[in-house]
Amino acid sequence: MSQDVFEVIxxxxxxxILDLLRSGERPVGELVDLLGVSQPSVSKHLKVLDRAALVRVRVDGPRRHYSVDPAALAEVEAWLAPFRELWADRLDALEHHLDGLESRDAREDARQDERAPSGQTAGDTRHTPCERAER
Amino acid sequence: MSQDVFEVIxxxxxxxILDLLRSGERPVGELVDLLGVSQPSVSKHLKVLDRAALVRVRVDGPRRHYSVDPAALAEVEAWLAPFRELWADRLDALEHHLDGLESRDAREDARQDERAPSGQTAGDTRHTPCERAER
DNA sequence: CATTCATATGCACCTAGAGGAATATGAGGG
DNA sequence: CCCTCATATTCCTCTAGGTGCATATGAATG
Structure with a gap:
């Protein structure tokens, strides 16, 4: 069952859908038009979102206006927060690193970064270059 | 293929795994012990995390020490941010007439009737930070 | 009441992906 | 060289879930 917020999003x-609802409540049909998927599919997604308490419904005659309830996203926020700090630290370390080291060959290292139990030394650790460390 | 950060997390x-790596880099075996799942499974998850650039590897002899790279979480952060504002707004409004309701039922209206004149259409609001298809 | 509009639900299909067992790979140490 | 340890990869199975079609529900209207 999709009840975990992370699975939901x-x-x-x-x-x-959540992005669309950010600008105000909308009836289902409007979402169907904007999303370009079938109406049953939208309804099912809304049901999942409702079970996760991410949306609310306002019944207006035959129509159901959905609005976003971002409170449930606090769980994501809470999980993300420690990484944000870590991210800041890393950016910091990266800036320091870039400060004086740009053309030095990072080959002959094998430095102190051998067994640090919880030191998290920002060792070289190459990886496929991507776009990391954007500001 | 799991390359979307949201699907990865x-x-x-x-x-x-990411939580464990927050406290410092760890070899695979340690993760296996701590997680209580099979080693192949852990390796596969690490591969997924690596493809999403959420972890880095530091090869040390036969061992591979994984560390977290929170930069890729910026996409989640970016998506989450507007909802955080919305959340604050809602909290504000809630505090205003806080009469002791906390059930999240379909009983809400008349807060801000902004209907986003030309707001976002069905346009896609996502950008892949990088798309490499190595291997 | 019957009709119609708006939405929800059931059914069937299909793909992705999580999991484990077995095996391959690769680096060091005798 | 072979052996062993640490990890990656392959193969297989199984289930969750996303999708569309058809249909049910339910409210307003005449």
Whole structure:
């Protein structure tokens, strides 16, 4: 069952629904039009979102206006927060690193970074270069 | 293929791996012990995390020490940010007439009737930070 | 009441992906 | 060289879940 918030927002369609609802409540049909997926699919996504308490419904005659309830996203926020700090630290360390080291060959190292139990020394650790460390 | 960060962090085991790596780099075997899942499974999760650039590897002899790279979480952060503002707004409004309701039922209206004149259409609001298809 | 509109639900199909067992790979140490 | 340890990869199975179609529900309207 999709009751975990992380699984709920894992789906792109559901994220788009939430994005659309950010600008105000909308009836289902409007979402169907904007999303370009079938109405049953939208309804099912809304049901999942509702079970996760991410949306609310306002019944207006035959129509149901959905609005976003971002409170449940606090769980994601809470999980993310420690990484944000870590991210800041890393950026800091990276800036320090970039400060004086740019053209030095990082080959002959094998430095102190051998067994640090919880030191998390920002060792070289190469990886496929991506776009990391954006500001 | 799991390359979307949201799908990557949707898995609880992977989130636990990231949590564990927050306190410092660890070899795979340690993660296996701490997580209580099979080693192949851990390796596969690490591969997924690596493809999403959420972890880095430091090769040390036969061992591979993984560390977390929180930069890729910026996408989640970016998606989350507007909801955080919305959340604050809601909290504000809630505090205003805080009469002791806390049930989240379909009983809400008349807060801000902004209907986003030309707000976002069905346009896609995501950007892949990098798309490499190595291997 | 019957009709119609808006939405929800059931059914069937299909793909992704999580998990474990077995095996391959690769680096050091005798 | 072979052996062993640490990890990666392959193969397989199984289930969750996303999708569309058809249909049910339920409210307003005449």
């Amino acid at each position: 894992a789906d792109g369609t559901r994220r788009r | 949707a898995d609880g085991t992977r989130r636990r």
